[in-house]
Amino acid sequence: MRILVTGGAGFLGSHLIDRLMIADHDVICLDNFYTGNKQNVLQWIGNPKFDLIRHDITEPIRLEVDQIYHLACPASPVHYQYNPVKTIKTNVLGTMNMLGLAKRVKARFFLASTSEVYGDPEVHPQPESYRGSVNTIGIRSCYDEGKRVAETLAFDYHRQNDVDIRVVRIFNTYGPRMLENDGRVVSNLIVQALKGVPLTIYGDGSQTRSFCYASDLIEGFIRLMNCDYVGPVNIGNPGEYTILQLAKTIQEMVNPGVALKFEPLPQDDPRRRKPDITLAQKLLDWEPTVPLQEGLSRTIADFRQRLGSEVVASAVLR
Numbered sequence: 001m002r003i004l005v006t007g008g009a010g011f012l013g014s015h016l017i018d019r020l021m022i023a024d025h026d027v028i029c030l031d032n033f034y035t036g037n038k039q040n041v042l043q044w045i046g047n048p049k050f051d052l053i054r055h056d057i058t059e060p061i062r063l064e065v066d067q068i069y070h071l072a073c074p075a076s077p078v079h080y081q082y083n084p085v086k087t088i089k090t091n092v093l094g095t096m097n098m099l100g101l102a103k104r105v106k107a108r109f110f111l112a113s114t115s116e117v118y119g120d121p122e123v124h125p126q127p128e129s130y131r132g133s134v135n136t137i138g139i140r141s142c143y144d145e146g147k148r149v150a151e152t153l154a155f156d157y158h159r160q161n162d163v164d165i166r167v168v169r170i171f172n173t174y175g176p177r178m179l180e181n182d183g184r185v186v187s188n189l190i191v192q193a194l195k196g197v198p199l200t201i202y203g204d205g206s207q208t209r210s211f212c213y214a215s216d217l218i219e220g221f222i223r224l225m226n227c228d229y230v231g232p233v234n235i236g237n238p239g240e241y242t243i244l245q246l247a248k249t250i251q252e253m254v255n256p257g258v259a260l261k262f263e264p265l266p267q268d269d270p271r272r273r274k275p276d277i278t279l280a281q282k283l284l285d286w287e288p289t290v291p292l293q294e295g296l297s298r299t300i301a302d303f304r305q306r307l308g309s310e311v312v313a314s315a316v317l318r
């Protein structure tokens, strides 16, 4: 099949591309490199089955493809809040453009939505039927509401134009190739521990999150894309940890001597987050397989290598 991956040079997109290339598909990676990086897909450049297009999805594009995995959108608060209007445009105009493309070429369309559509949830864990508790005017709204509209668009194109859609709601995912400076909790803590600076905990660290390893998530993507159910389907790891537990685990694994420091909670930070994955288990026979310790040690190894080579590069430049 010829498969388009928007946001393909990003963290999750590039892992997805690895899987699709290994499965011998023709893959087009489309990215504006806002938070993505050519390095992430470097191993495929020059392969006749791989194309890389620099393009911003807020502008339409014409391509002939069989499937579209639509991931383009900055995912970390630091990046999506840097230019919130652009984030909304990416989620609304960008998703509309990609749905328009899917409609024209009759491609199956996969939307990477998010657990953020549940906002600060009053229901725990969150099943797909929960409608969410989102602040429409807060600093996270450009992303949360943007993704809610993206879901609405997908379902309207499905009902009105018969576009064949799949919608996944992704919960916190981590793994190699996360950006060092993206402000997400796993990368933040690992980078701080590796650099020997105090690990930042927002609030008292009692807020909970679940952490899914990237390869588990991508397996869920592929199963959903290739099944008959349109979604939405939660994909995430239901193991629930407090941020303090996570920080202590990383501290122990990387640098037991490093201190912890506490800072005020950012606005609208959800208190609890944990997926109900009953639907994914039943429909996709999917559940996560990589335990947190193992996923963390692979992620730490990747950061160690990248940070190490950065130190070498800056030493050479000097």
Ligand SMILES: NC(=O)c1ccc[n+]([C@@H]2O[C@H](COP(=O)([O-])OP(=O)(O)OC[C@H]3O[C@@H](n4cnc5c(N)ncnc54)[C@H](O)[C@@H]3O)[C@@H](O)[C@H]2O)c1
Binding pocket: 006, 007, 008, 009, 010, 011, 012, 013, 030, 031, 032, 033, 034, 035, 036, 037, 055, 056, 057, 058, 070, 071, 072, 073, 074, 075, 076, 090, 094, 112, 113, 114, 115, 170, 171, 172, 173, 174
């Ligand atoms: N990583 C997670 O834990 C998580 C959780 C929930 C949802 N998601 C969703 O999964 C998708 C991928 O997330 P990620 O973690 O890989 O993030 P990422 O920031 O690493 O990747 C996003 C990619 O999209 C590209 N992009 C952004 N705006 C674009 C535009 N206007 N035109 C073209 N390309 C654009 C970026 O350059 C980047 O390569 C996003 O849609 C995100 O909302 C991720």
